[in-house]
Amino acid sequence: MTAIATPRRRTSLTRNRLPRIAPWASLVVGLVVGAAVSTLVGFNVFGWGVFAAIAFTIVYVAWSAAVEGGRKARDKFATCLVIGSFIIVVLPLFSVIWTVLEGGIKGLLTPGFLGTSMNGVSGIQDNQSVNTGSRVVGGIYHALIGTLLITLWSTIISVPVGLLTSIYLVEYSRGGRLGQAITLFVDVMTGIPSIVAGLFAAALFATIFGPGTQTGFVAAVALTVLMIPVVVRSSEEMLRIVPNELREAAYALGVRKWRTILKVVVPTAISGIASGVTLAIARVIGETAPILLTAGFATKINLNVFSNWMASLPTYIYFQILNPTSPSNPDPSLQRAWGAALVLIIFVMILNLIARLVARIFAPKTGR
Amino acid sequence: MSKRIDVKDLNVYYGNFRAVEGVSINIEARSVTAFIGPSGCGKSTFLRTLNRMHEVIPGAHVEGHVLLDGDDLYGPGVDPVAVRTHVGMVFQRPNPFPTMSIRDNVLAGVKLNGKKLSRSDTDGVVESSLRGANLWNEVKDRLDKPGSGLSGGQQQRLCIARAIAVKPDVILMDEPCSALDPISTLAVEDLINELKEQYTVVIVTHNMQQAARVSDKTAFFNIAGTGKPGKLIEYADTTAIFNNPKEKATEDYVSGRFG
Ligand SMILES: Nc1ncnc2c1ncn2[C@@H]1O[C@H](COP(=O)(O)OP(=O)(O)OP(=O)(O)O)[C@@H](O)[C@H]1O
Ligand SMILES: [Mg+2]
Numbered sequence: 001m002t003a004i005a006t007p008r009r010r011t012s013l014t015r016n017r018l019p020r021i022a023p024w025a026s027l028v029v030g031l032v033v034g035a036a037v038s039t040l041v042g043f044n045v046f047g048w049g050v051f052a053a054i055a056f057t058i059v060y061v062a063w064s065a066a067v068e069g070g071r072k073a074r075d076k077f078a079t080c081l082v083i084g085s086f087i088i089v090v091l092p093l094f095s096v097i098w099t100v101l102e103g104g105i106k107g108l109l110t111p112g113f114l115g116t117s118m119n120g121v122s123g124i125q126d127n128q129s130v131n132t133g134s135r136v137v138g139g140i141y142h143a144l145i146g147t148l149l150i151t152l153w154s155t156i157i158s159v160p161v162g163l164l165t166s167i168y169l170v171e172y173s174r175g176g177r178l179g180q181a182i183t184l185f186v187d188v189m190t191g192i193p194s195i196v197a198g199l200f201a202a203a204l205f206a207t208i209f210g211p212g213t214q215t216g217f218v219a220a221v222a223l224t225v226l227m228i229p230v231v232v233r234s235s236e237e238m239l240r241i242v243p244n245e246l247r248e249a250a251y252a253l254g255v256r257k258w259r260t261i262l263k264v265v266v267p268t269a270i271s272g273i274a275s276g277v278t279l280a281i282a283r284v285i286g287e288t289a290p291i292l293l294t295a296g297f298a299t300k301i302n303l304n305v306f307s308n309w310m311a312s313l314p315t316y317i318y319f320q321i322l323n324p325t326s327p328s329n330p331d332p333s334l335q336r337a338w339g340a341a342l343v344l345i346i347f348v349m350i351l352n353l354i355a356r357l358v359a360r361i362f363a364p365k366t367g368r
Numbered sequence: 369m370s371k372r373i374d375v376k377d378l379n380v381y382y383g384n385f386r387a388v389e390g391v392s393i394n395i396e397a398r399s400v401t402a403f404i405g406p407s408g409c410g411k412s413t414f415l416r417t418l419n420r421m422h423e424v425i426p427g428a429h430v431e432g433h434v435l436l437d438g439d440d441l442y443g444p445g446v447d448p449v450a451v452r453t454h455v456g457m458v459f460q461r462p463n464p465f466p467t468m469s470i471r472d473n474v475l476a477g478v479k480l481n482g483k484k485l486s487r488s489d490t491d492g493v494v495e496s497s498l499r500g501a502n503l504w505n506e507v508k509d510r511l512d513k514p515g516s517g518l519s520g521g522q523q524q525r526l527c528i529a530r531a532i533a534v535k536p537d538v539i540l541m542d543e544p545c546s547a548l549d550p551i552s553t554l555a556v557e558d559l560i561n562e563l564k565e566q567y568t569v570v571i572v573t574h575n576m577q578q579a580a581r582v583s584d585k586t587a588f589f590n591i592a593g594t595g596k597p598g599k600l601i602e603y604a605d606t607t608a609i610f611n612n613p614k615e616k617a618t619e620d621y622v623s624g625r626f627g
Contacts, residue, residue, distance in 0.1 A: 248457075249459065253453075254452040255477065255481055
């Protein structure tokens with residue numbers, strides 16, 4: 001290899017460039033100016049951040065305009081805007097995660113929190129633990145089980161319905177009337193407030209099995225109403241991007257349509273479909289209102305979704321905050337609620353990770 | 369087995385648009401027939417009517433008759449799926465199934481139809497099909513690797529192997545070499561010459577030399593103008609088409625004085 005050593009010199013091809021430290025220098029200037037301005041209007045960290053960001057952008061872009069010219073300066077300005085929006089989006093996210101982590105870690109780490117229910121836990125125990133400083137008893141086991149069972153059942157119902165609907169839309173309807181109507185209804189369903197879904201399920205079961213039918217299964221049906229449109233939409237999109245050539249290749253081999261769909265189209269799209277389903281689960285796992293309406297609330301472990309009330313993590317949090325077990329000493333209840341919230345967030349995060357993993361595992365393999 | 373094709377007065381439509389008009393042609397068994405003609409004159413459209421792939425496109429339909437050894441493909445009660453097991457097709461762009469290994473791609477026609485074969489039978493089908501497509505030596509050590517990991521030319525020959533694995537009577541090829549390098553093209557052309565001994569081959573090509581090299585008979589299609597239907601202008605022995613065509617349009621086209 002011959003290296004072409006070019007000495008640094010100005011030619012018609014070179015342009016002035018900002019020194020490597022320019023962003024950092026601008027950042028320092030921005031922070032100082034931001035601090036000064038925010039002190040003028042009354043200092044707080046938030047104001048400092050906002051003013052510093054504005055000052056940084058002005059200094060950095062102006063400097064670039066002076067040295068590098070207009071095009072580079074506009075490029076830097078756009079970069080600042082993009083990064084700024086990114087920070088605005090992720091800050092609340094981190095703030096939420098941090099707050100829940102801070103509030104929930106104590107509850108989560110309490111022995112027995114994951115393994116015991118609230119059965120038999122009353123204000124007496126809570127008062128005692130506050131007065132004597134002993135550990136908070138009671139946990140989320142029953143709610144955990146409830147959430148898992150209810151989401152499991154709603155997944156069992158909505159995945160086949162949603163997937164088959166999307167297969168109909170993509171493979172069979174050919175833009176016909178029925179297909180258009182289904183698309184419209186699915187869009188409308190996406191916008192249904194979750195409490196309405198809960199009312200629907202409650203009313204449905206009340207008409208069939210008599211008023212007051214509140215079980216985990218009713219809640220699962222309510223969540224199904226929320227899940228189906230998400231599953232339909234995401235799988236529809238995935239099926240649509242399967243190249244037509246693959247379908248034609250299968251038809252040309254004399255393969256029947258349904259087998260083509262089952263063995264070629266769906267396997268090609270399965271990674272996207274699976275991650276869409278996982279995200280749909282993540283979407284409904286935190287629903288509170290429909291579950292309150294349909295599954296009631298329990299403090300005992302209930303493993304049967306077809307009879308009796310059932311707790312779930314969101315309703316658990318709701319009741320622990322709203323009706324502390326010991327009204328005079330709400331702290332243990334608060335601790336349990338935050339702990340449950342943390343578990344819920346961890347759940348959602350794990351589901352998102354699973355979605356990525358699933359997408360990777362099912363993705364068509366390339367390479368030799 | 370190999371079958372002859374007789375087409376009578378075929379009109380092909382996309383919705384209301386008539387893409388091909390009044391084609392009648394007799395294609396002999398165990399021969400290679402080339403379709404040539406300018407872009408958009410309906411060669412692909414017509415080719416796809418020969419195994420009823422045409423109707424996969426919404427709104428597309430056909431008038432007329434296509435006889436496969438005397439049986440009308442468009443007769444009442446004919447199952448298009450059954451037609452396609454007799455008339456296989458290779459497409460312009462290689463399209464192996466991305467989720468399947470090389471072996472499964474070759475076996476796709478068998479497996480997707482839910483037929484069960486013993487291990488030794490499948491190995492036999494895989495080897496003979498890949499040998500038939502001149503691909504065996506290149507892939508025999510990696511049959512379980514994904515088909516999409518092959519080069520474009522290899523993928524195309526894999527698609528040919530896949531088509532002959534179902535043992536059709538007729539093989540349709542729509543510009544099978546347009547995405548291939550000269551060496552792969554040669555491999556495919558040799559292959560077509562071998563296939564002719566067992567199958568009826570119909571090939572669409574933009575490459576006149578290719579048509580001259582591989583085909584026994586050549587059909588020239590042309591179009592009067594945009595929005596007009598394509599028509600079969602002349603159909604004769606390949607040597608006749610290239611050396612003394614009867615029609616002026618054919619002569620202009622094959623001698624490159626077109627348009
Ligand atoms: N899916 C379709 N829907 C509507 N019209 C189509 C469709 N496919 C092709 N056509 C029209 O049918 C006519 C013939 O097209 P076709 O693809 O058969 O041409 P071709 O001879 O194969 O051209 P090329 O050599 O470029 O492949 C063209 O006018 C084209 O616009
Ligand atoms: Mg074509």
